[in-house]
Structures are given as structure tokens and as C-alpha cells.
Amino acid sequence: MRFGNAQKSRVLMVGAGGIGCELLKTLVLTGFHNIDIIDMDTIEVSNLNRQFLFRKRHVGQSKAKVAREAVLKFRPDANVTSYHANVKDEQFNVDFYQQFQVVLNGLDNLDARRHVNRLCLAAGVPLIESGTTGYLGQVTVHVKGKTECYECQPKPAPKTYPICTITSTPSKPVHCIVWAKELVLVKLFGDRSQASDLNLQAADSDHEDFLQLRDAETISDFCARVFDQIFGHNIEVALKNEDQWKNRRRPTPLFLSGVLPEGIETCKAHRFSDSILSVMPLLGFKNPQEVLSLQDNARLFISAMRAILETRTKEIGSLTFDKDDQLAMEFVSSAANLRAYSFGIPVMSIFDAKGIAGNIIHAIATTNAIIAGLIVIEAVKILMKDLDHCRMTYCVEHPSRKRLLMPADPFEPNPNCYVCSNTPLILEVNTVHTKLKDVIDRILRTKLGVSSPVIMHGTSLLFETGDDLGKEEIQLYTSNSEKVLAELPTPVTNGGVLSVEDLQQEFKCSIHIRHRDNFDEEKEPDGMVLIGWSSSVAEQEKDKEKPIAAPAASAEIIDDDDITLIEPAAKKRKPEDDSVPLGKKQKVLE
Ligand SMILES: Nc1ncnc2c1ncn2[C@@H]1O[C@H](COP(=O)(O)OP(=O)(O)OP(=O)(O)O)[C@@H](O)[C@H]1O
Numbered sequence: 335m336r337f338g339n340a341q342k343s344r345v346l347m348v349g350a351g352g353i354g355c356e357l358l359k360t361l362v363l364t365g366f367h368n369i370d371i372i373d374m375d376t377i378e379v380s381n382l383n384r385q386f387l388f389r390k391r392h393v394g395q396s397k398a399k400v401a402r403e404a405v406l407k408f409r410p411d412a413n414v415t416s417y418h419a420n421v422k423d424e425q426f427n428v429d430f431y432q433q434f435q436v437v438l439n440g441l442d443n444l445d446a447r448r449h450v451n452r453l454c455l456a457a458g459v460p461l462i463e464s465g466t467t468g469y470l471g472q473v474t475v476h477v478k479g480k481t482e483c484y485e486c487q488p489k490p491a492p493k494t495y496p497i498c499t500i501t502s503t504p505s506k507p508v509h510c511i512v513w514a515k516e517l518v519l520v521k522l523f524g525d526r527s528q529a530s531d532l533n534l535q536a537a538d539s540d541h542e543d544f545l546q547l548r549d550a551e552t553i554s555d556f557c558a559r560v561f562d563q564i565f566g567h568n569i570e571v572a573l574k575n576e577d578q579w580k581n582r583r584r585p586t587p588l589f590l591s592g593v594l595p596e597g598i599e600t601c602k603a604h605r606f607s608d609s610i611l612s613v614m615p616l617l618g619f620k621n622p623q624e625v626l627s628l629q630d631n632a633r634l635f636i637s638a639m640r641a642i643l644e645t646r647t648k649e650i651g652s653l654t655f656d657k658d659d660q661l662a663m664e665f666v667s668s669a670a671n672l673r674a675y676s677f678g679i680p681v682m683s684i685f686d687a688k689g690i691a692g693n694i695i696h697a698i699a700t701t702n703a704i705i706a707g708l709i710v711i712e713a714v715k716i717l718m719k720d721l722d723h724c725r726m727t728y729c730v731e732h733p734s735r736k737r738l739l740m741p742a743d744p745f746e747p748n749p750n751c752y753v754c755s756n757t758p759l760i761l762e763v764n765t766v767h768t769k770l771k772d773v774i775d776r777i778l779r780t781k782l783g784v785s786s787p788v789i790m791h792g793t794s795l796l797f798e799t800g801d802d803l804g805k806e807e808i809q810l811y812t813s814n815s816e817k818v819l820a821e822l823p824t825p826v827t828n829g830g831v832l833s834v835e836d837l838q839q840e841f842k843c844s845i846h847i848r849h850r851d852n853f854d855e856e857k858e859p860d861g862m863v864l865i866g867w868s869s870s871v872a873e874q875e876k877d878k879e880k881p882i883a884a885p886a887a888s889a890e891i892i893d894d895d896d897i898t899l900i901e902p903a904a905k906k907r908k909p910e911d912d913s914v915p916l917g918k919k920q921k922v923l924e
């Protein structure tokens with residue numbers, strides 16, 4: 335089939351995972367000839383059930399490379415270039431993007447999506463975004479100046495939990511998982527400074543020396559001691575704070591001698607090979623969907639901890655959580671379950687724990703295939719300059735009027751978007767208490783998705799990162815980042831304006847500083863509040879007729895708490911079909 339010259343265009347695909355594999359196959363079968371693919375990952379066994387360009391023999395190889403080779407087998411004349419690289423790498427700059435007529439995203443995280451959005455805006459290249467979560471999916475079209483950009487509507491930040499819920503008063507399985515993976519795993523095997531906001535001790539002190547192997551202590555004894563400390567002593571200490579438990583169920587301290595009367599001896603029996611990936615078979619646990627008893631979770635905890643410490647010595651101090659690292663998952667699942675037993679929270683199978691820890695909603699190959707088909711349809715319209723017929727399309731779980739696909743006109747650009755317009759943001763912050771580095775980490779990197787910030791205050795350069803900095807510059811910027819705002823070389827106080835730039839993303843914005851003395855620790859855990867276009871738009875919307883709640887563009891989905899009512903920021907167009915689920919709460923899709 336011919337679509338004008340569309341198939342001759344050069345297209346960039348970012349992501350060669352679930353959507354990406356389907357997309358590449360559909361593109362080449364539609365006749366697209368010039369395709370570049372970026373993916374930073376290698377193939378895992380868990381990808382094989384839906385990423386059909388990959389086979390078992392490819393496990394461990396680059397997704398981009400194998401995907402390319404797979405489609406060349408049935409379209410040998412296609413001109414496909416693969417990059418086994420992070421799309422945030424410097425090589426993928428504006429010049430790189432300008433080689434393409436359209437960019438197609440098949441990504442799985444907000445950070446990379448925002449990065450690609452900014453480069454597409456800078457390069458003036460249309461972007462087609464996509465995401466799926468189980469049966470749900472969506473495709474959206476973003477053309478600079480004509481439709482909204484990917485960041486025109488606020489994306490709910492990944493779910494965060496108040497620190498004290500995680501460290502002291504968990505009430506849901508997810509709280510135990512977050513505790514195990516973000517705190518216990520990091521403190522024992524990872525970079526401890528990373529978890530500085532969280533404390534393993536329930537209440538008594540900041541000392542965490544108990545997490546270190548002592549002289550002449552065996553690894554088994556160390557594991558037993560950590561068990562008693564985090565599930566036993568720390569709970570006993572927490573129980574002394576009577577007020578905390580007035581309206582809550584009191585947790586039960588767990589000690590190894592009580593849980594496993596035969597003690598640590600049974601867990602010492604196993605010898606681990608250096609390449610051990612899982613301790614479950616050694617313990618006789620065959621079914622990942624089975625919920626283990628308290629005793630079995632204790633055995634799993636001790637064995638997984640021993641196996642990590644004994645066989646992965648090089649990683650100790652830098653290990654990071656990965657849901658596909660089975661041993662780490664066994665450790666996290668057992669630690670979370672022991673805490674759950676202690677707090678009277680339902681316990682989970684390792685299968686369910688993995689789902690929560692990796693924020694997984696199991697992917698459905700058919701949804702990926704439908705979405706990939708829709709991406710190609712929108713790409714053809716864009717390349718044929720038929721923007722008027724472009725649609726954003728939502729794939730829903732249950733048919734409405736016998737239809738599973740809900741098309742709607744794209745939104746117009748939001749004139750208040752800080753990414754595609756120059757609207758300034760406002761930061762409420764205590765300028766005499768907050769360090770520049772907190773603004774960088776908690777606001778610029780986390781909230782605004784800026785990777786390499788350059789921060790100016792008037793004409794004074796306060797902060798910059800990069801490989802080409804001299805020693806003195808590095809010293810100056812490090813010292814500035816440790817200073818509170820009001821004590822910077824040019825003090826940043828109420829009414830000051832910071833100009834923030836990310837040269838790699840070609841992104842720029844201004845932040846107006848508003849001093850505020852106090853913040854609510856629970857509701858405003860950053861100790862700062864970023865006010866921007868999203869809230870001002872929300873204010874404007876309040877006065878109007880009931881707004882249309884459109885399905886949101888893709889973002890992280892974590893659990894049911896993440897259901898968000900999205901109020902479109904830009905001028906609303908009428909949906910094409912009145913069966914589009916307007917005003918309904920929509921899950922936000924990955
Ligand atoms: N910054 C990035 N640069 C390049 N590729 C990226 C980047 N971020 C994510 N990706 C790729 O996007 C793809 C997303 O695919 P998908 O959602 O199917 O995830 P997956 O990792 O293959 O599967 P799962 O997460 O379910 O195990 C992945 O192949 C991933 O490597």
C-alpha cells in the first residue's frame with residue numbers, strides 16, 4: 335500500500351520493548367524503509383512472552399540490535415540502524431533528531447519520555463507517544479505549536495509515601511515492599527548515602543553500625559543479628575512510643591529464636607555456588623505464587639541475605655534493586671513479608687511482591703500490537719501532512735457501544751506549559767534553611783526532569799555539571815550546592831528568580847522564589863512547593879463549567895491509589911465520539 339512518500343521518510347523509534355517490537359514489525363511490513371532504533375537494554379527471559387522479535391538464544395544481547403536483525407530477515411532491503419544506548423546520551427542531540435521526520439516512542443518511564451519530548455520540541459520534529467498497561471493503552475500525537483506537547487498536562491508523579499508510614503507505621507503490603515527495597519536492601523547492600531532520608535531504626539538512635547559485619551563475626555551470625563535487630567529490637571523500641579499505637583494495631587516483635595526454634599543452624603546448611611541466581615529451589619519452594627509461612631519467609635530471608643553477601647561481594651556497596659534480579663527479589667519479598675507478619679498486614683507470594691516492587695501490571699501482547707498499529711496510522715497521517723485527521727486514541731478494557739478504541743482530537747498546546755511556552759514557575763521555599771542541592775535534587779531533577787542543570791541567578795552562575803569543568807569550577811559548584819539559598823554568593827531570597835537550563839535537552843525555564851517559613855512534613859515532604867501552570871490552570875478551571883476529564887497521557891502507574899482525575903490544561907476540543915468516557919476517573923498508563 336502507498337501513502338504518498340510517507341514510507342520513504344526516516345523515522346526514529348525509541349524503545350524496543352513490548353510496544354517497540356510490535357512497532358518495528360508493523361513499520362517494516364507497512365513499507366517503512368528508513369528506521370533508527372534506540373534502546374538501552376538487553377533482552378531478559380521475562381521479555382520473551384511478548385517481545386516476539388526475540389528468542390531464548392538472544393537473552394543478554396542488545397534489544398535494538400536483535401530487533402533490527404529480526405526484521406531484516408523478513409525485509410532484507412530495509413535500512414534499519416540500531417543504537418544500544420540511553421536516549422539521554424549526548425550523541426542524541428538536536429542535530430541527531432533533525433534527521434528524522436517523526437519520532438515514535440515505545441518507552442516505559444516518564445524521565446525518558448520527557449527528555450524525548452524536549453528534544454523533539456527543540457528540533458521541531460513531531461512526536462507520537464504511546465503507553466500500555468494490561469488491557470489499557472493510548473497513543474497521542476504531539477506537533478510543536480499545533481497540539482499539546484507531552485508535558486502540557488501535568489503528569490502525576492510516581493506515588494510516594496510519607497517517610498513515617500514506611501519506617502514506623504506501615505498499613506499496606508506496598509508499604510512493606512517499599513521499606514524492604516528502598517531501605518533494608520539499600521542499607522545492607524547498596525550505597526547507604528542514597529537512603530539518607532530513611533532510618534532503619536524505629537526510634538532510638540541514628541546509629542546503624544549494626545548493619546556492618548563485625549570482626550570475627552560469621553556471615554550467618556550477621557544475618558541472624560540483622561534479623562533480630564530490624565524485626566525484633568526496632569519494633570520493641572517503637573512500641574515504647576505509646577501514643578503512636580493508641581489508634582493502631584500494635585506490631586509484634588519477631589526474633590529468630592522464636593520464629594525458627596531450630597535457630598540459624600537450618601539456614602547454614604546450604605553451600606551456594608558463585609553463580610547462584612535463586613535460593614528458592616534449595617529451600618524447596620517451587621511455586622512463586624504460593625504465600626509462604628512465617629517460618630519459610632524467615633528461612634528465605636536468611637538464605638537470600640547469606641547468598642548475596644557470600645557470592646556477590648563485588649556488588650556490596652553499590653547494589654541497586656532490579657525486579658528481575660531474582661535473589662534480590664527473594665530478599666525483598668521475604669523482608670517485606672516478615673514486616674507484614676509483624677504489623678498484621680496481608681502477606682504476599684513472591685509473584686505478587688514482584689508485581690508491587692517492580693510496579694508491574696502484567697503486559698498483554700495484544701494491547702501492545704493494537705497500540706503499535708495505531709502509532710503507525712498516526713505516523714502516516716503526520717508524514718502525509720494530514721494533521722487535521724490525527725487523533726489521540728485510547729484503548730479501553732471493556733467495549734463501550736461495542737468499541738474498544740476511543741479516538742479524540744488532540745488538545746491544543748497549553749499556553750501556560752513551562753516546557754513548550756516560557757511560563758515561569760514559582761517555588762515556595764524556606765530560603766534560610768534549604769540548600770541549593772535540595773532544590774536541584776527534589777525540584778529540578780525529580781519534578782522538572784532536568785538531567786544536567788545550569789542555574790543562573792541574574793548574571794551569576796550558581797551551578798553547572800559536565801565533564802568539561804575545571805577543578806576550581808567543580809569546587810565552586812559543589813560548595814554552592816551545599817549552601818542554603820540565602821547564603822549563596824548572590825543570595826537567593828524572596829522575589830529572586832533562578833534561570834534553569836539543560837543544554838542537552840535544550841530546555842529552559844525561570845523559577846520565581848517565594849520565601850515561606852514552614853512546611854507540613856507529611857503533606858509537603860520536600861520542604862518546598864513548586865507552583866506552576868498546573869495549579870494556575872486548575873484555578874481557572876474551577877470557575878468554568880464542569881471540565882471534561884480526558885484520559886491522561888502516559889505516566890507511571892503504581893497501584894490503585896494512583897487513579898487520577900485529569901483536568902485538561904489546554905483549550906478542550908470536543909471528542910469525536912460521545913462514548914469517550916468523559917468525566918470518569920482514568921488510570922494513568924505506563
Ligand atoms: N532512557 C532510555 N533509553 C533507551 N531506551 C530506554 C530508555 N528507557 C527505557 N528504554 C527502553 O524502553 C523499553 C520499554 O519497553 P517495555 O515497557 O516493554 O519494558 P521492558 O523492560 O522490555 O519490560 P518489563 O519492564 O515489563 O520487564 C525497554 O526496552 C527499555 O530498555
Ligand SMILES: [Zn+2]
Nearest residue numbers: 483486751754
Ligand atoms: Zn507543553
